[in-house]
Amino acid sequence: MSTAVADKRPSSTLRGASLPKWSPYAIAVGSVAVAAGIGLAAGLDSRIQWGLIAAILFVLGTYVISARVEGRRQAKDRVATSLVWVAFLLALLPLVSLVWTTVSRGVKVLDVYFLTHSMGLISDTEPGGGIYHAIIGSLEQVGLATVIAAPIGVLTAIYLVEYGRGNLARSVTFFVDVMTGIPSIVAGLFILSIMLMFDMQPFGFAGSLALAILMMPVVVRSTEEMLKLVPNELREASLALGVPKWRTILKVVLPTSIGGITTGIMLAVARIAGETAPVLLLVWGNSLINSNPFEGAQQSLPLYIYQQYQNSQGSGAAYDRAWAAALTLIAFVMILNLVARGIARWKAPKTGR
Amino acid sequence: MDITTKNTEAPPPAPQPTVAEQKRAARGATRPGDRIFLGLSRGSGILLLVIMAAIAGFLAYRASIAISKDDANFLTAFEWNTGLLPPKFGIAVLAFGTVVSSIIAMVIAVPIAVAIALFLTHYAPRRLRGPIAYVIDLLAAVPSIVYGLWGALILVPHMTGLFGWLDEYLGWTGIFSWQAGAPRSMLTVGILLAIMILPIITNVSREVFRQAPQMIEEAALALGATRWEVIRMAVLPFGRSGVISASMLGLGRALGETMAVATVLSPSFTIQTSLLDPGGGTFAQNIASKFSEASELGRDALIASGLVLFVITLLVNGAARMIIARRKEYSGANA
Numbered sequence: 001m002s003t004a005v006a007d008k009r010p011s012s013t014l015r016g017a018s019l020p021k022w023s024p025y026a027i028a029v030g031s032v033a034v035a036a037g038i039g040l041a042a043g044l045d046s047r048i049q050w051g052l053i054a055a056i057l058f059v060l061g062t063y064v065i066s067a068r069v070e071g072r073r074q075a076k077d078r079v080a081t082s083l084v085w086v087a088f089l090l091a092l093l094p095l096v097s098l099v100w101t102t103v104s105r106g107v108k109v110l111d112v113y114f115l116t117h118s119m120g121l122i123s124d125t126e127p128g129g130g131i132y133h134a135i136i137g138s139l140e141q142v143g144l145a146t147v148i149a150a151p152i153g154v155l156t157a158i159y160l161v162e163y164g165r166g167n168l169a170r171s172v173t174f175f176v177d178v179m180t181g182i183p184s185i186v187a188g189l190f191i192l193s194i195m196l197m198f199d200m201q202p203f204g205f206a207g208s209l210a211l212a213i214l215m216m217p218v219v220v221r222s223t224e225e226m227l228k229l230v231p232n233e234l235r236e237a238s239l240a241l242g243v244p245k246w247r248t249i250l251k252v253v254l255p256t257s258i259g260g261i262t263t264g265i266m267l268a269v270a271r272i273a274g275e276t277a278p279v280l281l282l283v284w285g286n287s288l289i290n291s292n293p294f295e296g297a298q299q300s301l302p303l304y305i306y307q308q309y310q311n312s313q314g315s316g317a318a319y320d321r322a323w324a325a326a327l328t329l330i331a332f333v334m335i336l337n338l339v340a341r342g343i344a345r346w347k348a349p350k351t352g353r
Numbered sequence: 354m355d356i357t358t359k360n361t362e363a364p365p366p367a368p369q370p371t372v373a374e375q376k377r378a379a380r381g382a383t384r385p386g387d388r389i390f391l392g393l394s395r396g397s398g399i400l401l402l403v404i405m406a407a408i409a410g411f412l413a414y415r416a417s418i419a420i421s422k423d424d425a426n427f428l429t430a431f432e433w434n435t436g437l438l439p440p441k442f443g444i445a446v447l448a449f450g451t452v453v454s455s456i457i458a459m460v461i462a463v464p465i466a467v468a469i470a471l472f473l474t475h476y477a478p479r480r481l482r483g484p485i486a487y488v489i490d491l492l493a494a495v496p497s498i499v500y501g502l503w504g505a506l507i508l509v510p511h512m513t514g515l516f517g518w519l520d521e522y523l524g525w526t527g528i529f530s531w532q533a534g535a536p537r538s539m540l541t542v543g544i545l546l547a548i549m550i551l552p553i554i555t556n557v558s559r560e561v562f563r564q565a566p567q568m569i570e571e572a573a574l575a576l577g578a579t580r581w582e583v584i585r586m587a588v589l590p591f592g593r594s595g596v597i598s599a600s601m602l603g604l605g606r607a608l609g610e611t612m613a614v615a616t617v618l619s620p621s622f623t624i625q626t627s628l629l630d631p632g633g634g635t636f637a638q639n640i641a642s643k644f645s646e647a648s649e650l651g652r653d654a655l656i657a658s659g660l661v662l663f664v665i666t667l668l669v670n671g672a673a674r675m676i677i678a679r680r681k682e683y684s685g686a687n688a
Binding site: 048049073074076077079080081083084085087088090091094095097098101102105151152153155156158159160162163164168169171172174175176177178179180181182183184185186187189190192193194196197213216217220244245246247249250267270271273274275276277280281302305306309314322323326329330333334337341 | 384386387389390391393394395396397398399400401402404405407408411412414415464465468469471472476477487488490491492494495496497498499500501502503505506507508511514548551579580581582584602605606608609610611612615616637640641644649652653655656659662663666667669670671673674
């Protein structure tokens with residue numbers, strides 16, 4: 001372990017020599033340079049391959065150099081550190097690429113015309129057209145789903161936190177957890193099987209029901225967490241003043257946690273707004289504006305993206321429209337997320353702990 | 354000494370508060386407002402259970418209609434021809450594809466997600482931790498159809514290099530042989546799924562690692578352990594069950610993913626022994642792509658395959674929750 005180093009510092013067995021602070025950067029620069037050299041020499045076109053070679057060289061180089069100077073334990077530590085960094089950078093790669101692609105492709109046709117016109121009278125290969133009908137459909141379906149799922153979800157969470165005892169509460173908790181993992185397409189098939197039974201044609205509200213099923217458990221979980229953060233002292237103070245329990249919940253517990261609950265609901269909305277599968281099964285899609293969610297096929301943003309992609313074979317006007325709609329959808333979801341988190345920070349419950 | 358042993362042996366005196374609570378609840382329940390409110394909240398809890406039961410019931414009912422008309426073995430047949438007389442369809446190919454793509458996704462995603470979670474809790478510069486965690490939260494919200502579009506445009510072309518390399522050096526295994534054709538295969542799907550489930554596994558693991566007892570970590574550091582040794586001895590053992598359940602949550606997502614698979618995979622009703630050759634299918638992808646042309650029986654058959662998917666995800670998620678529940682969960686006020 002301590003060969004060349006030991007004679008310099010014989011007294012210290014706990015800490016051997018250490019590499020200077022800049023050594024990781026030096027090794028990184030060195031390995032990138034060597035990787036670029038190998039890449040040029042071997043004629044590798046893909047920059048990703050260069051990056052991979054650099055990453056491998058970096059980890060190996062760190063281990064060898066550190067093992068020689070500092071000993072095996074320190075070397076392992078450094079390798080772990082560099083592996084963790086490499087994993088992080090590696091994961092960043094597709095995610096940055098995803099955002100960049102969506103934005104750069106999406107801005108091509110995204111303008112006011114695109115947002116305010118439908119696809120009526122426009123065939124898939126023609127340029128023009130827009131997503132107005134899809135936005136209307138999405139807003140209506142997601143809105144109706146929220147109207148159904150939010151009250152049920154919040155009430156269930158209240159039951160679990162404020163009243164829940166015994167077997168019923170335990171099984172509700174368990175099945176809420178399990179329900180979180182239901183694939184969206186299964187929720188769609190469930191509503192579809194009911195519709196088949198009554199021989200119904202596709203319509204927007206059916207999609208809302210499936211989305212509501214997907215949304216409920218998410219709302220329950222987040223609301224539950226928020227209600228648990230409300231300090232018991234508040235409840236006890238209210239009850240001690242003779243306030244009935246239901247008024248305590250409505251006037252003390254809910255107002256204290258309303259910020260977090262709103263955040264949870266908005267995050268759940270953001271999640272279901274991007275669901276394609278149930279809408280594909282239940283709402284079918286429509287190139288015309290249909291603002292009645294209770295009758296006739298409707299369009300929705302994610303479904304629009306899928307259909308335009310399917311019709312385009314990877315190029316042309318429909319493909320551009322798919323990306324523009326994807327950018328709109330991502331922007332919508334991201335704004336919802338940001339606002340939700342803003343509310344959470346602004347109205348964070350004062351836990352007193 | 355006496356007092357401390359008593360305290361550790363007997364749980365904190367439970368009966369008194371519950372009696373008081375029961376009394377209060379009993380008195381409260383006589384008020385009409387309380388009764389209505391309790392009824393409403395309990396009712397919505399029960400409604401959730403009813404919905405779960407209804408999902409299972411309705412799917413099973415439609416599935417039974419389809420399976421009774423199936424001329425082939427539903428579990429083992431290698432074809433999906435609902436238009437034939439008599440119709441023949443089976444889920445063997447779909448089950449294989451679903452399991453294989455999810456396993457690939459897990460193998461890739463879990464180590465990277467754990468590494469990122471460790472990065473966020475133990476390695477990243479303190480000032481960057483918040484923003485990075487925030488970005489990962491946002492990425493969990495990117496709709497799957499957008500991942501699908503991206504996968505078809507960017508990921509698929511970038512796979513050709515990797516596939517050629519795998520075929521050249523590992524092709525002899527049979528698993529990694531490649532007969533050309535666009536790389537829209539199970540491996541590509543698995544990699545895309547891995548990217549998609551990375552955020553959720555990272556998030557849950559990060560929460561668990563953050564709860565690892567600080568004192569033990571500090572004690573290990575004080576004894577001269579390196580940072581990696583601290584993580585290996587104090588953080589990872591503590592977080593093991595949390596990581597397992599996080600992975601199973603990710604697995605649940607991967608099993609049921611529809612649109613990303615439907616846009617990236619070029620499906621066929623054959624089992625490809627090589628991960629690089631296009632073909633195969635998953636439950637969800639098959640439902641999405643066969644649905645629009647399906648007859649009534651075809652839809653019932655798809656519902657039957659959906660039922661199988663439902664049962665699989667139910668088992669996976671149930672198992673994940675059991676593992677979480679075994680750990681004493683930290684809870685705030687009302688434990």
